[in-house]
Each structure stands twice: as structure tokens, then as C-alpha cells.
Amino acid sequence: MATSPRTRIVSTGMYVPSRVVTNKDLEKIMDTTDEWIQQRSGIKERRWVTDTDTTLNMGVTAARQALDRAKLKADDIDLIIFGGLVTDYVFPGTGVLLQRELGFSSPVPALDIRNQCSGFVYAISLADAWIRSGQYKRILIVGSEVHSTSLDISTRGRDISVLFGDGAGAAIVEACDEKSAHIIDSVLHSEGKYAEALTLAKPSSNDHPRLALEKPNDLSIYPKMDGKLVFKNAITRMVEVIHEILGRNNMTPKDLDFVIAHQANMRINQMVLNQLEIPFEKTHHTLDRYGNTTMATIPITFDEAVLLGKVKRGQTVVFVAFGAGFTWGANLLKF
């Protein structure tokens, strides 16, 4: 009897804008210091979009790289999952724009998800479920994030604006047999009672008219965050969800060869690894150079770790993320 398919990661791709913004550059536009930013977050620099970068075309570049590396064409994909906080249009979602831009000859479905920093982990879980059901065979996942154009880059917004960067990551997953290395399991959670702990409120459905141009000093056009609450919950929930996904698969942290954690803050990731007693060599960071690129952090960091030979085929890997919502989750896989 034929067994049901499993899902493997075929390839990844990434893109970051060419414009490097160092902590020293930020010192010139707000009351902050390179030392404060590095000590609190581990970030040295980040990328901000140039005039030609958008959520869409950054995503397209990352997607094309993933397709090229897998020697695939757009028409080899039968579903797109796209995620991004700040999209090119309020609607339609960027997934259909990506579908148009990549030149599909058939009307493959495009799904847009809104799961912030956990978006990639949610997307992998969704893609795996669809592939295991037999409905789709090969899925393109893209996370593309433009933060810089919605940040308050003055002293007033410094607690948030120093943390985020722009960039995109992509992954292609496809059906495989269960003997091949594959995605083992995923765990997803959310806790909406903390929605306002990290939020960008405007433009909002509450506004009539939608863009309240008569209120130029309305600060809700900028993201706001309860940094300490996010910090504490990020550590607790990422540790919990790694234990949860390992426990239900009869594994312990010692069974992991590598951890790709969401890139929000070096101290968060250090504390998560310490609590799990996972040595720091079993992870990789891009946060120092790209900052927090929300849904793109995991595919960007995974992509780089694979290229550097830090993660190898056949190894047991966990992806773990926590972010606004709050949402969090993990994927466990043999790569």
C-alpha cells in the first residue's frame, strides 16, 4: 500500500537591500549609541530599502534564487504562500503580485498569511499539511518585509526602530517519500490577549476616512511595543515550544543538530539556548547584520547556515519563532 507523502525542503533563497544602515548612522538621527544597541540586541547594522526595493520585488528576488538553486521554473510550483507585514497594496495581497511577476502560465493559488515573526514557521506547517494531504506537490513560501518606511526614526521611536531591518527569504518544499529526510512535525500557538504589546495600529478599519490625514501627529501610524513583555514571553514561549515539539516526538534537546531561531535579539536567543542546554555552536545568527526582518529571519538565517556548511543534509533541525500577536511555533525536521 502506498504511504502518504512527506515534505522536504528543496531549496532556499534570500534578498536584502544594498543600503547598509549602521548603528553609527542611527546615532546621527536619534539619541542612541552603537554600544546601547549592541549590548541590548546584538545588532550592528541592518538593511533599509532603496528607492527601487518593495515588499514584492524583494520577495520575487528571493523566490527566483530559490527556484534557480532547485533548477525549477515557476510552473513547477503549484501553490504560493506569501507573508509580509507591510504589503505593496492594502489589497490584494502580495501573493498574487508575486504570481504575476514570476510569470506562471497557469492560475496557481496564492495565499497571503499575516503571522508576523512566526510567519515562516506557520507557513512551513501549512505547506507540510497540504503536501501530506496530497493536494499539492510543490509549494513556494516567501516572506518579505519592509519595516524601515513605517518606523519612527527619531528619538521618540528609538526603542523599536533600531531593532528592525528589511529583507526577504524564500523556501521551496515538495513531496517526498517517508524514507527521505523530511519535516517531522510542527507546533503553532497564539495568544491574542497580548495583541497590543506589539502593534502597528494605522491605517485601521476604525478610521472614517481610512487615512486620517487631518491628524498628522497621530502616533499610531508607527509601531509600538512593550519591549520587556515581548522579551520575557519570547524566551518562555520559545523554550516551551521546543520542549513541546521534541517531547511529542520522543526527542530531547540533545537530539538536535541545529537550531534556527527567529532573529529578534541575541540575548533572547542566548537565553533560550542556555535554558535548553544547547551549545551556541549549534545555531547561526544573521541578526548582527540584518536586524529583525520578521517573517524573513528564519529563511535568511537558514539559507546562510546551509551555504556556510553549518547545517547539512540529514541533520535534525528545529525552526523556532515568537512574535507579535503574540504568535509562536516550531518546526522539527530532518534536513
Ligand code: ACO
Ligand atoms: N538607544 C538608547 N537608549 C534607548 C533606546 C535606544 N535605541 N531605546 C530605549 N532606550 C532607553 C529607554 O528609554 C530607557 O531609558 P530610561 O531608563 O531612561 O527610561 C533605557 O534605554 C532602558 O530601556 P529598557 O526598555 O529597560 O531596555 P531593555 O533592556 O528592556 O531593552 C529592548 C529594550 C532591546 C527593546 C528589549 O526590551 C527587547 O529586545 N525586547 C524584545 C523586543 C523585540 O525583540 N521585538 C521584536 C519584535 S517581537 C520578536 O521578534 C520577538
